[in-house]
Amino acid sequence: ETGVTQSPTHLIKTRGQQVTLRCSSQSGHNTVSWYQQALGQGPQFIFQYYREEENGRGNFPPRFSGLQFPNYSSELNVNALELDDSALYLCASSLEPGRETQYFGPGTRLLVL
Amino acid sequence: ILNVEQSPQSLHVQEGDSTNFTCSFPSSNFYALHWYRWETAKSPEALFVMTLNGDEKKKGRISATLNTKEGYSYLYIKGSQPEDSATYLCAPDVDQGGKLIFGQGTELSVKP
Numbered sequence: 227e228t229g230v231t232q233s234p235t236h237l238i239k240t241r242g243q244q245v246t247l248r249c250s251s252q253s254g255h256n257t258v259s260w261y262q263q264a265l266g267q268g269p270q271f272i273f274q275y276y277r278e279e280e281n282g283r284g285n286f287p288p289r290f291s292g293l294q295f296p297n298y299s300s301e302l303n304v305n306a307l308e309l310d311d312s313a314l315y316l317c318a319s320s321l322e323p324g325r326e327t328q329y330f331g332p333g334t335r336l337l338v339l
Numbered sequence: 340i341l342n343v344e345q346s347p348q349s350l351h352v353q354e355g356d357s358t359n360f361t362c363s364f365p366s367s368n369f370y371a372l373h374w375y376r377w378e379t380a381k382s383p384e385a386l387f388v389m390t391l392n393g394d395e396k397k398k399g400r401i402s403a404t405l406n407t408k409e410g411y412s413y414l415y416i417k418g419s420q421p422e423d424s425a426t427y428l429c430a431p432d433v434d435q436g437g438k439l440i441f442g443q444g445t446e447l448s449v450k451p
Binding site for chain 2: 228266270323325329330333
């Protein structure tokens, strides 16, 4: 067990809706990264938060946004859902950005109809 | 766009066989390489973080080597067991910030 939890485990939404996915990092981990894994691909980096500030972003549109809270929890929000947003969303926590081991949660499976 | 390639895509071996996989990545702007083991319905499990050219790391029957000059890493499993069945992912960190770029993975199936 990595000590990183995510909720919900599964979610079904329709096109145009908004969704919030949650992650609880290991205690003391100041960094959380979010990844999207589409079918048949490796996880793709969405963004990273460090001490509650965005610390880097991958090639995802602004309708993907996030928040990190002082209690080591974080959120990934996706507005105006599209069919292609159907994927497994993973969060990973680490002590600091950089050459640190990232500990992954089990993911949230999102299906957009 | 950074291209990380893993080969083979899938591998089927018998219990007791030794096996190895390859991860290829651009050698420029390299800071670290992460290896993960991912069993179905579980969280990806960190195996190694490798940073230096020539690094060799070992965890039980699993070991890995790193060549940053030519941009590749090998993962070896000695005497594969059915419980080694999983997808093995590599991910270089190319900006020193922990923004990992994952390959598609190698899916290993070990038959008893």
